[in-house]
Amino acid sequence: MASAPSKLYADDVNLVVVLLDTNPFFWSSSSLSFSQFLSHIVSLLSVKKQKQIKANQDERFIGFCIFLIYEQLSKEEPEGRIKSSLFSGSLSMALCYIQRAFHSGALHPHPRILCLQGSPDGAEQYVAIMNAIFSAQRSEVPIDSCYIGAQNSAFLQQASYITGGVHHKPQNLDGLFQYLMTIFATDLHSRSFIHLPKPVGVDFRASTIDMGYICSVCLSIFCKQHKKCSTCGSVFGQGQSEAALASDKKRKTPET
Amino acid sequence: MNNGAGKRINGGVEEDDDEDDVNGDLDAWERTYTDERSWESLQEDESGMLRPIDNQALYHSQYRRRLRSLSSTAARIQKGLIRYLYIVIDLSKAASEMDFRPSRIAVIAKHVEAFIREFFYQNPLSQVGIVTIKDGVANCLTEIGGSPESHINALMKKLDCSGDSSLQNALDLVDGYLNQIPSYGHREVLVLYSALSTCDPGDIMETIQKCRKSKIRCSVIGLSAEMFICKHLCQETGGTYSVALDESHFKELILEHAPPPPAIAEFAVANLIKMGFPQRAAEGSISICSCHKEAKVGAGYTCPRCKARACELPTECRVCGLTLVSSPHLARSYHHLFPIAPFDEVPPSHLNDPIRKQKRNCFGCQQNVLDSGNKPGLAVVCPKCKRYFCLDCDIYIHESLHNCPGCDSFRHSKAATAKED
Numbered sequence: 156m157a158s159a160p161s162k163l164y165a166d167d168v169n170l171v172v173v174l175l176d177t178n179p180f181f182w183s184s185s186s187l188s189f190s191q192f193l194s195h196i197v198s199l200l201s202v203k204k205q206k207q208i209k210a211n212q213d214e215r216f217i218g219f220c221i222f223l224i225y226e227q228l229s230k231e232e233p234e235g236r237i238k239s240s241l242f243s244g245s246l247s248m249a250l251c252y253i254q255r256a257f258h259s260g261a262l263h264p265h266p267r268i269l270c271l272q273g274s275p276d277g278a279e280q281y282v283a284i285m286n287a288i289f290s291a292q293r294s295e296v297p298i299d300s301c302y303i304g305a306q307n308s309a310f311l312q313q314a315s316y317i318t319g320g321v322h323h324k325p326q327n328l329d330g331l332f333q334y335l336m337t338i339f340a341t342d343l344h345s346r347s348f349i350h351l352p353k354p355v356g357v358d359f360r361a362s363t364i365d366m367g368y369i370c371s372v373c374l375s376i377f378c379k380q381h382k383k384c385s386t387c388g389s390v391f392g393q394g395q396s397e398a399a400l401a402s403d404k405k406r407k408t409p410e411t
Numbered sequence: 412m413n414n415g416a417g418k419r420i421n422g423g424v425e426e427d428d429d430e431d432d433v434n435g436d437l438d439a440w441e442r443t444y445t446d447e448r449s450w451e452s453l454q455e456d457e458s459g460m461l462r463p464i465d466n467q468a469l470y471h472s473q474y475r476r477r478l479r480s481l482s483s484t485a486a487r488i489q490k491g492l493i494r495y496l497y498i499v500i501d502l503s504k505a506a507s508e509m510d511f512r513p514s515r516i517a518v519i520a521k522h523v524e525a526f527i528r529e530f531f532y533q534n535p536l537s538q539v540g541i542v543t544i545k546d547g548v549a550n551c552l553t554e555i556g557g558s559p560e561s562h563i564n565a566l567m568k569k570l571d572c573s574g575d576s577s578l579q580n581a582l583d584l585v586d587g588y589l590n591q592i593p594s595y596g597h598r599e600v601l602v603l604y605s606a607l608s609t610c611d612p613g614d615i616m617e618t619i620q621k622c623r624k625s626k627i628r629c630s631v632i633g634l635s636a637e638m639f640i641c642k643h644l645c646q647e648t649g650g651t652y653s654v655a656l657d658e659s660h661f662k663e664l665i666l667e668h669a670p671p672p673p674a675i676a677e678f679a680v681a682n683l684i685k686m687g688f689p690q691r692a693a694e695g696s697i698s699i700c701s702c703h704k705e706a707k708v709g710a711g712y713t714c715p716r717c718k719a720r721a722c723e724l725p726t727e728c729r730v731c732g733l734t735l736v737s738s739p740h741l742a743r744s745y746h747h748l749f750p751i752a753p754f755d756e757v758p759p760s761h762l763n764d765p766i767r768k769q770k771r772n773c774f775g776c777q778q779n780v781l782d783s784g785n786k787p788g789l790a791v792v793c794p795k796c797k798r799y800f801c802l803d804c805d806i807y808i809h810e811s812l813h814n815c816p817g818c819d820s821f822r823h824s825k826a827a828t829a830k831e832d
Contacts, residue, residue: 244820250812251775251804258803282749285742286813293811317739365690365715366733368683371493371595373748374536374741380683387489389681 170256170266172249174242176273192271192303195332242272242310243283246298250290257294265343267297267320272311273304284310291318299339303328321351471789471802478753478809490747491597491674493684494537495555496530497585498523498601500566502545503576505606505635511658515605515634516570522662523603524563529669531559535725535740537596540588541566542581546574547610549581555588557725576604578640579611582618582629589627595682598627600650601668604641605634615640623647626678632664649675671747687715687733689724701729746813754791754805774817775804793817 246268253266268291291298297320300311307324315322325334341349368377373387383390437445453461500506500519511518527539540555541562553565581602589598600622609615622629622644630650631641637654645652655661689712692698698720700707711720717731725736772779773790778801791805792798798817800808808815 241820243814244816247808247812247814247816247819248775251773251807251816252777254803254807255776255778280819282742282745283814283819285739286746289739289743290812313739364688366685366687369686369741370681371679371684372489372681374492374744376738376741377683384681391681391683 170253172252172266172268174245174249174268174270174272176242176271192331195335198332241280242270242277243280243287246270246284246287246291250287250294250296253294253296267299267343269339270298270300270311270314272300272302272308275304275306276308276310281310284314288314288317297321297343301325301334301339303331321346323352471806474806474809475753475756489674490671491599491679492534492536492671492744492747493596493679494534494599494671495540495589495592495596496537496599496601497540497542497555497588498527498603499542499544499549499581499585500552500603501576501605502543502570502572503574503606504572505576507572508605508635511634511661516572518658518661519603519605519634520566520570522665523566525662526665526669527559527562529666531557533669533743534671535743536734536736542584543569544576544578544581545572547577547580549577549584551584551588555592557727575610576606576608577611578602578604578609578644579613579615579618582615582622582644586618586622586625586627590625593682593684594680595684597671597674597679598625599672600627600629601665602629602631602641603634603665604631604638607635607638609640619644619647626675628672628675628678630668632661634661671744684734687728687735688737689713689715689721689735692720702726751809751813751815751818752794753809754793754800757790757792757799772799773801773804774798775800775808796820 249268253268256266288298291314296318298314298318299320300308300315300322302308302311302322302324312322314320321338323334323338325331338351341351364376364378368380369375370377370384370387370389370391372389373384375384375386377384381391455461500523502516506514506516506519508515530537530539538555538557539553539559539562541552543550543552552569553562556562582600585600589600592598627648628650629644629648631645631652633641633652633654635654637652642652644650651667653664655664692709692711692713694709697706697708698711698713699705700711700722701719702722707720707722711722712724712735713720714728714731714733714735716733717728719728719730721728721735725734725740727734789802790799791802793800793815796815796817798815800817
């Protein structure tokens with residue numbers, strides 16, 4: 156609940172937590188094969204590793220970046236007809252890990268999260284993903300995202316916009332490594348003077364409506380006026396107890 | 412609540428009776444060094460940092476106590492999400508007392524600023540107003556509104572204290588204002604009371620009944636001692652009364668009012684509120700900003716009804732009065748509607764079981780739950796997905812993240828299907 160305490164960042168230490176989408180449904184239909192994708196990622200990491208070693212960093216966190224990837228490979232298990240992958244779970248785990256990094260000492264690394272996703276968004280994860288995004292915003296952890304699928308991911312765009320990260324959808328997947336190196340490999344300090352792709356127009360609107368009606372009890376959004384909220388059951392324009400009394404009477408009369 | 416505060420109270424009492432002549436010129440905080448030798452309770456942990464002994468277990472038990480008191484019964488208690496809160500600050504002579512360093516009013520101002528920011532962060536659709544009591548008269552310092560900066564700036568300018576405090580005048584004023592707000596809003600008052608008395612022009616009991624009829628939930632945080640009238644007010648209106656022992660306790664108490672309190676269903680009428688979801692203006696567009704009354708380039712929001720430009724969200728359009736929000740603002744309140752269950756404590760005997768010892772990694776941060784030296788650290792387990800978590804992750808998950816990583820990582824767990832409803 157309290158706001159994040161002031162932090163002392165070690166200037167040249169960076170912690171990047173990479174989240175990979177390993178949804179087999181996506182990879183089977185993608186033009187880029189999974190092994191090629193992994194080779195891009197591994198080469199990116201080996202370059203970053205070299206940079207970090209030169210700057211005299213804490214070895215623990217370098218090793219950790221890779222560890223988390225293997226963790227994700229086994230843990231993300233999307234199944235069935237639902238094509239989205241478990242983005243909210245991996246984002247939550249990444250944030251818990253970053254909290255541990257914050258506790259690791261007086262000077263701790265500058266963390267950020269890099270997400271590479273190809274599967275479409277799963278609407279059932281909306282609340283969980285928004286919770287994770289706000290928590291990342293609170294802890295000042297930017298979420299960079301790279302969408303390698305066919306359509307667009309509104310969740311990734313919102314995540315990067317709210318937390319101050321970079322979002323990009325590469326045109327040409329064969330050159331993925333180049334996109335990763337030039338856009339996503341820059342550390343946070345250098346971002347103020349490197350020209351990065353700006354968001355064109357982040358679409359925040361809840362399912363593209365301009366104006367809507369909000370239930371004052373549960374904050375669900377409707378596009379037309381209704382008499383009753385379908386989410387929480389509150390009757391509009393009446394006190395709650397009167398509504399309960401009315402529905403009780405209705406229930407009793409058929410029995411008599 | 413904590414041992415430190417308890418010791419400080421005892422130290423104060425003893426001073427009056429026995430040690431006047433010996434330690435009479437030492438302050439209470441100096442006495443904690445001479446009498447209690449606080450440096451001896453420090454210890455080095457495995458990364459070389461100094462920590463008081465058992466601080467983590469203490470912190471965690473405090474946290475769990477707080478969690479239990481907040482979510483008393485079931486998980487889905489209805490909460491009042493659209494709140495209209497008045498903060499009543501007592502600027503009587505008692506507020507300039509120096510028992511809180513540097514003075515009570517300085518501490519109050521500092522923490523009210525932090526509270527206002529936290530309040531707007533957790534309740535983006537709500538509004539706040541500030542009322543002050545000075546020389547027995549209650550004045551409205553800022554009108555009810557949704558911009559944190561205007562309240563904070565106004566408060567920091569007027570912090571001089573004098574005269575008596577009058578609780579009835581403040582309640583009358585607030586009652587008058589809160590009767591004008593829309594019926595779907597929850598009406599709340601938070602009184603920060605430093606004085607030990609109240610000088611009222613009439614019968615305060617009548618005022619309390621009037622507040623109760625207007626369905627205003629009044630809470631009080633006292634800085635001096637417990638008063639019957641404050642306790643009575645809070646009991647009658649359904650609020651909470653607490654007295655701060657020291658500055659950190661005061662901070663904790665005031666921040667407890669930031670998340671929405673459990674709503675009493677009859678208090679607010681459910682209603683459909685018309686709101687607009689403006690799009691961000693294109694980068695190079697030029698328009699006249701309605702809040703600054705001058706031309707601005709790009710980077711604003713366009714009201715969908717009247718096309719006027721607003722600088723930030725959430726706000727009310729100055730031209731047509733439509734409430735403008737973006738969907739993240741609404742999403743920030745969703746965790747109040749879908750709370751996660753508190754985790755259960757794991758008895759140390761479970762952790763020490765040699766057969767299952769290898770599996771003991773916290774699911775969130777991958778750290779070994781057993782401390783170095785093979786002592787079992789404290790761990791908790793999610794009742795739904797049965798994953799283990801360490802204390803730090805437990806506190807982070809419940810206070811900030813509001814998602815269980817374990818439940819979210821497995822599609823067919825019960826928690827996942829419950830969320831899909």
